[in-house]
Amino acid sequence: MEENRGNGRVAGQTQSDIVCSLPLELLFEVVEYLDVADIVRSQRVSKRWRTMFLGDVITRSVLPRTLAALGLDAENIATSEAITYFRWLHGLKSARPxxxxxxxxxxxxxxIEQIVYHSRRLCYIIAEGDGNQVVMLDLDTGRRSLWVNDARSYLREIVLSDRYLVMISWARPNWVLLVWDIHTSQRLAERRFLWVPSRVTVEKDKAIIIPSPESRSYPIYIWDLCTDRFQKIGSFSNLELSFVDVEEDVLMTFEIDWDKHLPEVRQTKWSLTRGEQLDWKRYHLSMGSRHVDRTTLKQSHNDWYRPSGYKTVTALYTFANDPYSAIRLTYDHAVDRLDLRWISCTKPINDFAxxxxxxxxxxxxxxxxxxxxxxxxxxxxxxxxxxxxxxxxxxxxxxxxxxxxxxxxxxxxxxxxxxxxxxxxxxxxxxxxxxxxxxxxxxxxxxxxxxxxxxxxxxxxxxxxxxxx
Structure with a gap:
């Protein structure tokens, strides 16, 4: 074997190994066409190939792409850990845990009545008895916690965040929101409403509450869980997505008019703490050759809001011509961009989902x-x-x-x-x-x-x- 470091080729190559003899620049081009599964299999060919795919090729090409696919930040991740992330992504794509x-x-x-999962914590409502008990299982520690809804109301839904557990229940004629600190097991706050809280999410110490759209327009309510301050922001119709950045004091809202040939978006930027409108703009979403009837849209209850770093995702389902297709909206705050993608599994899978x-x-x-x-x-x-x-x-x-x-x-x-x-x-x-x-x-x-x-x-x-x- 020879070592050939001066010409940009992979060390330890032999003349019979065509792939290893390629300059690194060409290897980068080749690797761009490989899937993660191909990379994992390639490392099994020989020690030279394993060294090659765990070297500069991985650092400069495949690893960043893999981390992006997993929704992970590339900072502070060593190249030596690359094979872990390849196995991780390959397992997700192939359903091989x-x-x-x-x-x-x-x-x-x-x-189980309802189940939610967040940051390695599994939380579910027990349907038996009075239906007012919630169990939380910490998968990291194996610790189980029991929470009781003591508002004397029927527990309908739970929301889980890094710090808070929110119980949403019905006690005629009010809807009740109870907030608990999951680290101290303390009950922190309670609010009662005459209107139905359609969507509730928690970002850091802020609860974002959106009423059920029973009228043409409705506000967003921001509940500061530290100070118990409650404020109303704006008046919306056709609100499909919202994004919150507590550190930047920003609430971004997206109202979409699906009746237009190209759906029209009104994107508005608000101050999260002051409730003031800071900026707004209108633009159109590209739908390709498809058209959506707004009256047939239904939001996915278990996936309407999914934060992923600086991105927020929602899924909408259309029950018109294809009841199993979904419209996936993704807002990337880092580049201030809203994208639309159709999720339509090919037949015959659609018929069986x-x-x-x-x-x-x-x-x-x-x-x-x-x-x-x-x-x-x-x-x-x-x-x-x-x-x-x-x-x-x-x-x-x-x-x-x-x-x-x-x-x-x-x-x-x-x-x-x-x-x-x-x-x-x-x-x-x-x-x-x-x-x-x-x-x-x-x-x-x-x-x-x-x-x-x-x-x-x-x-x-x-x-x-x-x-x-």
Missing amino acids: VKKAFLPRSQLGGK VPGRCDSLAPHIIYRYAVQHRGIVVYDAISGVATVHPYHLHAGEVVTRRLFGAHLPVPGRQAPMTEFMPFYTHWSFGDREVFGVATRDGIQLWFFNPNFVPDFPGAEPFLAMEESG
Whole structure:
């Protein structure tokens, strides 16, 4: 072997190895056409190839692209850790988790009414009894916490953030919001409304509350959870997306008029603390050859708002011609840009997917629950390719196994929603690290981050997908 450092070629090459003999500039060009799966396989060819793909080629080309696909910041990540992120992204794209676990219903405390996941914390409502109990499981520590809704009202929904748990309940004639500090277990604040809180999100110490659009115009309410200050901002119609940056004191709102040939966007910038309008502009969204009837749009409840760094994502579903297509809106605050993308799985997958069960695990990777395929559809929004991967049942998923064996909607026809109703008891959730499916039997958890494969009390071992066939 020879070392040839002076001509820009990879060290340790032989003349018979054509790839290693290429100048680095050409290697960079070649690697740009490779997928993460190709990179992982290439490292298995030989020691020279592994050295090559973990050297400058990775640092300058593949690793930044991989981190961007995962929605991660490239700063403070060593090149030596590149293979970890390749495995991570490859696992997400191919539905091959590093580890799987199953939480049986007996460990959950009862039937699940709603489930949310945020920053390695799993939080769900227990439907049995008075329905006023919330259980939180910290996947990092295995610690379980029990929270009780003491507002003497029926608990309808929960919202989870890094610090706060918000309980949304109904006590005739009021809607009640209770806020808890999840670190100290203290009840912090309570608010009652005569109107329905349609969307509630929390950014740092600010709760953003959007009423149900029962009238032509409605405001956004900002609730400062530290000072208990409550203020109203603006008056909106057709509000589809909002973005909050607490550090910059910015609220960005996006109203879209879908009736125009090219949907017209009114983007308005507000002061989050003062409620003043700072700036606004109008522009059009490109829809290609498609057209949307505004009356058929419905917002996805479990994915309407998904922050990813300086980006905020929402998903809208159209129930007109294609009930399983989604419109994905992404606002990137770093470049002040709103993008629209159609998420439309190719047939026959569309015929077999449960409407509304859509989870964005990474900026461009979407998971959907496909009933007749008994599997998970993984959709790559960049390539537009959708693939189905089997949903392997744990031995404890008895009810789910019976449902999978029951009569399912016939392929090739538009099935009535009643045929899908048994599967609406299934909740899916997740992010780039964890994907989960909650059924009547329990919760399956899929772990994709090689550096996050926790063991916690009550979880039963489950073979990873590549090991289980």
